Amino acid sequence: MKATDAGQADTRNSDFADGADLAEALADRVAGALAAAIGERGQATLAVSGGTTPKAFFAALSRKPIAWDKVTVTLVDERMVPPSHERSNHRLASLYLLQNRAAEAGFVPLYTSKGDAADVARTASAAIDAMALPFDVVVLGMGTDGHTASFFPDGSTLEDVTDPACAQSVMAIEAPGAGEPRLTLTLPRIVEAGLLVLHIEGEQKKAVLAKALGAGPEAEMPVRAVLRHAKTPVEIYWAP
Numbered sequence: 001m002k003a004t005d006a007g008q009a010d011t012r013n014s015d016f017a018d019g020a021d022l023a024e025a026l027a028d029r030v031a032g033a034l035a036a037a038i039g040e041r042g043q044a045t046l047a048v049s050g051g052t053t054p055k056a057f058f059a060a061l062s063r064k065p066i067a068w069d070k071v072t073v074t075l076v077d078e079r080m081v082p083p084s085h086e087r088s089n090h091r092l093a094s095l096y097l098l099q100n101r102a103a104e105a106g107f108v109p110l111y112t113s114k115g116d117a118a119d120v121a122r123t124a125s126a127a128i129d130a131m132a133l134p135f136d137v138v139v140l141g142m143g144t145d146g147h148t149a150s151f152f153p154d155g156s157t158l159e160d161v162t163d164p165a166c167a168q169s170v171m172a173i174e175a176p177g178a179g180e181p182r183l184t185l186t187l188p189r190i191v192e193a194g195l196l197v198l199h200i201e202g203e204q205k206k207a208v209l210a211k212a213l214g215a216g217p218e219a220e221m222p223v224r225a226v227l228r229h230a231k232t233p234v235e236i237y238w239a240p
């Protein structure tokens with residue numbers, strides 16, 4: 001689908017009967033891309049989202065037979081909370097993805113405990129910059145408010161984090177809909193990924209995405225920044 005009226009969002013849509021089918025298909029797609037990267041360069045990088053949607057996908061991916069010891073995993077975004085916190089995306093990845101065969105993978109957290117959010121973001125940015133970039137795979141989610149990663153409407157640093165020329169790989173952001181202060185990969189790190197996936201489930205999110213693919217300001221629905229600036233077609237995985 002090519003949405004030429006709204007900034008050239010180029011997408012490839014895969015719809016599934018249910019979340020279990022989606023999880024297996026997406027795990028196959030991501031594992032294939034990681035294996036290809038390992039074949040080409042001897043290593044692979046993966047950035048994953050948090051929230052409630054990715055659990056089944058994480059579990060399926062964790063069982064895929066690839067050389068996980070050559071894969072480094074990080075997060076698309078994180079809350080300013082320690083990994084023991086129930087809302088930590090690090091915790092989610094540890095419980096559901098870094099298990100089974102994927103327990104061999106390396107992991108680069110965004111949250112560390114020293115300093116304020118801006119300090120932590122600078123530390124995370126340096127850690128991301130030390131990874132083999134661009135990411136081979138980035139898997140995004142999306143909220144019903146049109147946020148993706150931690151690009152929230154009315155976010156304190158939304159203009160900076162969605163700047164295609166943003167110099168930092170990770171920035172701090174606060175927003176009314178975000179709960180805790182957040183850390184997020186910035187737009188350049190996301191849109192340069194070799195494989196860029198948007199994983200959404202439910203009719204409500206389908207309708208939100210349809211709106212986001214139409215004309216309108218990126219600040220109103222920040223997922224538009226990704227859809228409009230992606231360097232490769234955004235692969236949209238959806239199930240009811």
Ligand SMILES: O=C1O[C@H](COP(=O)(O)O)[C@@H](O)[C@H](O)[C@H]1O
Pocket residue numbers: 048049050051052053054076077078089140141142143144148149150
């Ligand atoms: O806050 C977040 O929300 C989005 C969507 O989460 P979901 O619970 O609706 O699946 C997620 O992609 C992001 O990583 C997370 O921090």
